[in-house]
Amino acid sequence: MTDFTPPIRDLRFLIHDVIGLQTVAELPGFGETSPDLVDAILEEAGKLAKGVLAPLNRIGDQEGSVLDDNGTVRTPTGWKDAYEKFCEGGWQGISAPEKEGGMGLPLLLGAAVGEMWHSANMAFALCPMLTSGAIELLTIHGTDEQRALYLSRMISGEWTGTMNLTEPQAGSDLSKVRSMATPVGDGTYRITGQKIFITYGDHEMTDNIVHLVLARTPDAPNGVKGISLFIVPKFIVDTNGKIGPRNDVKCISLEHKLGIHASPTAVLSFGDKGGATGYLVGEEGHGLACMFTMMNNARLAVGQQGVAISERAYQQAVAYARDRKQGKSPTTGQDDAIIHHGDVQRMLIRMRATTEAARALSLYAAAQLDIAHHHENGNTRKSAQSRADILIPMVKGWSTDLGVENASLGIQVHGGMGFIEETGAAQHLRDARIAPIYEGTNGIQALDLIGRKLLRDNGVAMHILIDEIRGALIGDFTDADVTHTAKTLGQAVNQLETTTNDILARCANGAELAQSVASPYLRQASICVAGWLMLRSLQKLANINDNDGFAASKRLNCNFFFGQVVPEAQFMASQIANTKDACLHETTPLF
């Protein structure tokens, strides 16, 4: 496995030039986010990612986290030390509120830094990622006491957090949650049940773990409205945060997974000795609504895993292609590195161009979330929120699909060596494969986009986005690549509008048809929106003094994206147009 080089040059370009730092720096509370601070944060995070986390990536894959005979989950060699360094840097709290002990920096920056953690070591980075979700949830829904007790300790990294949603019968469909929460009478609840797929559900890196658990109160209505949210700490703590007795929750097994071996995926059993003590968060029956408040950030983070693995897989593939000699150069007749072979270049540039496009999309979405959360003008907040609502399923769905595709291309570039585990290329595919599944499968993302985000507002938010993209295509461009690109994007956006209107018309009364076209629609829309940001990137290159070749590389990648990736949007549009009704009827045999 090759070293990891943090993609700071591209992150800086996207934040400063393409997204525009001022769009978030001008928000209340973010005034100190100067360009210099951003650069310093990226540099420092990059050092930790490269120097501490990345070297543990392969070790983590080989050793995995293990549940020993004492019921203790052992993380791989080096994990605890790395976690301490991570906490020393204050990184867990990068986007958490200052008043709770966080750095209070924009999500835009937190997202940029988060991508580097995932590139360096996705299995490690899952721990702070889950804790961030718990932090966000308690920041909004926790009582003063809950925040005082748990929040600052999670922001510092002293304790980690988990999300306990899934049960064997309740995955995408959380209405099927059966875990019970019975009021004890003293304000606490007794939690019983079994949760599966709990990321970092147990470990020994910290003194305590704050489980956030969905469970059903007695007499609660069926379905999602009967579900409440509870804090269930691994160890009960007193009001000063002093660790007390072990709570009645334990890890009964870890899953044996395709990838992210180092991330302990736990089956947690609550209440084997009568019931774990739980503390209600928010109101009874509002558990799923509470969870929804953190969903956008969590899905953004998972989308970034797709970007992150694409980046890492690319770096590894390009290093191999530079080094590996096969065949002769047609010009010199000498042994030639395979990076000079046209088909290898095609694969590498595809990896590079799609990674950069997906990165731009994810950072743009992060900035929209910053505006949605912090802008002083309510209408601006609302517009940004509805923009982010559209973008998030694209970031999560498209980027994680690309993560798998790019990791697979990375293997292909290596030829036979790619299939050998010691090379490290295969790990990226194994790790990447979870991201289209968790935090809402990509099918769920597509249904979210087409259902909640498109059909529910009759396409208003999507049409505003389409119009904004179209506005960027008008102008008297001096750069020939920009002119050509704007024309290509214009065609794709017109097609997106046609497809959108077609779906609005045909799916108004047919949820089944929407289900059948949702995934290609997500991909079509993602390509168009990312294309808009790639066009903007191309336009901003004029400002760059290209002493490091960055602008030449970005131009190449943008042009490749428009020539080789954007035409896929038309392919998706054809799929949608050709879907005449729901794919199948219940009576049609599959084979």
Next chain:
Amino acid sequence: MTDFTPPIRDLRFLIHDVIGLQTVAELPGFGETSPDLVDAILEEAGKLAKGVLAPLNRIGDQEGSVLDDNGTVRTPTGWKDAYEKFCEGGWQGISAPEKEGGMGLPLLLGAAVGEMWHSANMAFALCPMLTSGAIELLTIHGTDEQRALYLSRMISGEWTGTMNLTEPQAGSDLSKVRSMATPVGDGTYRITGQKIFITYGDHEMTDNIVHLVLARTPDAPNGVKGISLFIVPKFIVDTNGKIGPRNDVKCISLEHKLGIHASPTAVLSFGDKGGATGYLVGEEGHGLACMFTMMNNARLAVGQQGVAISERAYQQAVAYARDRKQGKSPTTGQDDAIIHHGDVQRMLIRMRATTEAARALSLYAAAQLDIAHHHENGNTRKSAQSRADILIPMVKGWSTDLGVENASLGIQVHGGMGFIEETGAAQHLRDARIAPIYEGTNGIQALDLIGRKLLRDNGVAMHILIDEIRGALIGDFTDADVTHTAKTLGQAVNQLETTTNDILARCANGAELAQSVASPYLRQASICVAGWLMLRSLQKLANINDNDGFAASKRLNCNFFFGQVVPEAQFMASQIANTKDACLHETTPLF
């Protein structure tokens, strides 16, 4: 992991109705290949695949083959018994000549049976697959003595065969082979060197292993013309085939791979004690030419692995989707199996439709090889050979890419359970991932198609194929689906012709450009040719009494293929048209 159900219904339909058994049964020597015999063979092979090989697939993945401290390669539990049963059935020799002890059946049937072996247990089936290559090679190039000594024992399965091509510095580029073969003076050679990635390079299932080894004779010219081919048996045998002393070749390690764990991928060292005894096959300097004679069959077989894994992954996914309940049915309000969800159906039908299309393509190619090898008319043989030459890179490249894509979709259908190794879905992706790499990477396949098969004959063979497809589109079809499909295919074929002419014109003087467009061209052409066979399938449905729902399912899959898969050909054509010159110049930075 679910049971494996051999796809005998589809294989029979394709052989009898779509390809037409008579096209091969009328060839000299194949007169006994009656429809009944074909059906009996498929049934018997299906029983072995389902009952013996498939149950070992997961065990093989978990245990793997292991090199023990004594230098012995141990295959997984049950392997040796399964291999014995395989040999008892005479399956190794299904397509080998009768006069050498084989069944002498057409490759069309051998290919259909081979697909089932790979579906059931790809890691197992690799052993007979490699032996088949060795059999074919010695059948054509071996001396009478070599055939008498080795061939019948390989055809019976008493001994297995291996292909020793790759060395650390010589992968796709075999001109870099360094292994040496020094004449001893008694007609034998002393072989020294190291070979890597040798499939079933060592094992204890048989008393002997016949290694076919590429090596360089002293004073041989550089490059491929200096390479010769040798038989190097694991144990030296006397003229009666009696096992003698161990030859100077040993397995020094096994690779730790992403998938096909049960298939021992060996590093073989030749000549640690002075030199292994080798016997020249064919003439000195003709080693690579000899290898080329088996290349079409070997590439066909690897392409079938893609079909096979797609089939297995589909069966597993559809079983899970039928069983797994999430969400409510919009019609009944009851808990609903996810197979009724539109997006899940989309994934399942994509898997099913592409599997059937790729299967049709592979069997059609097999029939062309039968004609090329056995037809009494020389011109017919030549035409069939040039048709097969075009088809083989498509079968190998497209089918194995589909194998990876479909195995990945299979995981996705499973949601979180797909990422858990015990489920078995992940193994299919891990196993499938090698097929685009070995037996010539898919990049090499694409270069073969565009270089050797298209540019070299100035497109003649491809234009003949295009014209033949076009001929199938003319007619007064009574079936509305056929009419619509013929129109869709007509557009795709016109586009293929345009793209082909464009490539012929633009690549005449530019091999670099050809390298950059080769992969999308392979995919575009594959979709069109497979589409032709899907159209023919649709037309043949009229003859079927659909008592088992097969025709309804096939119709669904054909219609899906034309609506959802064929539009990708246009996407590929756009990529090619948008590639203005070679992707990159040596001076362009990649990032």
